[in-house]
């Protein structure tokens with residue numbers, strides 16, 4: 579079996595068992611609010627954040 583394919587399969591198995599690798603992504607609205615309404619806008623920045631799995635794209 580191809581080592582690369584096996585590696586991919588292992589990662590997908592981790593996702594399938596609910597062990598996702600989440601990354602944070604800030605929304606553009608949150609970033610703009612944070613700059614315009616600093617420092618209160620920082621609340622918007624942390625509210626407008628999306629967590630997504632880097633492997634399968636599933637949202638948390």
Ligand SMILES: [Zn+2]
Nearest residue numbers: 593598631634
């Ligand atoms: Zn995943």
